[in-house]
Amino acid sequence: MIWRRAACAAVLALWAGGAVAECRQALALGLDVSGSVDQLEYRLQIDGLAAALGAPSVRQALTVMPGTPVDLLVYEWSGPEDPAVILPWTTIADEAILNGVIAHLQTTERRQTTPGTALGLAMRVGVGFLAQRSYCWKRTLDISGDGKSNLGPRPQDVKAELAGTDVTINALVIGADAPSFGDLRQMDVAELSSYFRHNVIVGEDSFVQTALGFEEYAQSMARKLERELETLIFSEDITQPGVPPVAR
Template sequence: MTRLRALCLLGALLCGGTGEAVAGCRQALALGLDVSGSVDLREYRLQIDGLITALNAPEVTRMLLSTPSAPVALLVYEWSGPADQAVLVPWTRIDGPERLAEISMALAETERRDATPGTALGIAMETGARYLDEQKGCWTRTLDISGDGRSNLGPRPRDVRDAIGARGITINALVIGADAPAIGDQRHVEIGELSSYFRTEVITGPDAFVQTALGFEDYAAAMTAKLKRELDGLAISELQ
C-alpha cells in the first residue's frame, strides 16, 4: 500500500465520503495459514506463535490501533486440502488493545486439527476471497496466503487469481522455504523458485508482494515485516 493511495482514500472521506465508509474499517485482512501435510506439529506451532508475535510487535500494534474510529478488521483461517479450511479467528475489528489480546488468546489456545496432506492453494484463495466479500465496507481488502509449497489439488491458483483481483481484493503471499533443504525432504522447495511461483501464480492487485521466511523459525520475523508493509500508509490520525 503506497502513501499516495492512502491519501486518496483520506481525500474520499473528506470530500463527500458516505457515512457507511466513515463508520466502516480502513482495511480488512484475511490471513490464510498453511496446515497441509507438509507442515508438522512443531512447524504448525511456530506458525501460530509467530503470528501472535507479529501481531504484538510494537510497531505493528501501533499501526493496528492508530485509528480506533476506522479500525482494521482481521480474520484468521487455516487451509489444507479441498475440504480442510477452518476459521481460527472470526472477523474482529481491532478497535482497542483488548481486541488484540482476545485474538492472541484465541490463537494461543488453538490446537492442530487432522488435515489431509494435499495443498489446495486455489481453493484457499477462493475461500479467503469469500470471507473478504463480507467486508465490502472496508477501504481496502487484503488476502494473505502463507504457504510452503505449490498447489497440487483443486483449481490452479492462476485460474482463480484474476477473478479475485477483479473484485478489488489484493492477494499477498508469505512463502516459507529453506536455504539448504535436507536431501529428500520434499517440503522445502528452494526459496527463490517457490517465491517465483507465488509471484507468477498467486499474488494480484496494486502493490501486491511476496514476503519470504527462511524456514518456520523465521516465520515471526517475516510476518512482522509483512504486516508492517501492508499497514504502512493506512495508519491515519483522527480527522480534525
C-alpha cells in the same frame, strides 16, 4: 493469567455483536496446515502469527486509528475439505481486543486435516471471506504457504478470475526445512517465491514476503504486516459520510 481471561472475554463480547466502527481495512490471513507442515512447524506458525501481531510496530499500526479500525480474520487451509476459521472477523478497536486475539491464537490447537495442498481453493475461500467486508476501504488476503498447489482449482486460474477487482492478495512463502545448507534453502525459497508471484498474488501493490524456514515465520510475518498496515495520511476535505478519505 487474569489479563488473558479478560482480553479473551472482550473478544468474545465483540464476536457476539457490538457496535462496528467504519472499517479501514479487512485483513484475512490464510495459514498453510497441509501435510508438509509438521506439529512443530504448525506451532511455530501459529505462535509466530501471535508474536507478529504483538510486535510494537504492528500493534501500533493496528490500533493507531481507533475510529477507523482494521477487521481481522484467520483461517487454516490444506486439502479441499479442510478450510476452517480459527478467528472469526474481529474488529481491532483497541489493545484489549488485540490482546484477546493473541491469547486466542496461542491456545489454538491443530486439527486433523488431509495432506493435500489446495492453494487455489484457499484463495477462493479467502476472497469469499473478504466479500463479507465489502464496506471496508481496503480488502487484503494473506496466504502463507511452503509448497505448490497439487489439488483443486489452479491458483493461476483463480488469479485470472480476480483480475480487475479491488482485492489484494499477498503471500508469505516459507522455505522447506529439508535442505540443511543455506544455498539450497535460498534456491528453494527463490523458486517458490517465483511460483507465488506468477500464480497467486493479485493487485497493483501486492508482494511476496519470504521466510527461510518456519523458525523465521514470526519476524517475516511482522515485516509483512507492517507493510500492509501502513498508515495513510488523509486529506481533511471529505464531507460525505461513508466515503473513504483520500490519501495525499
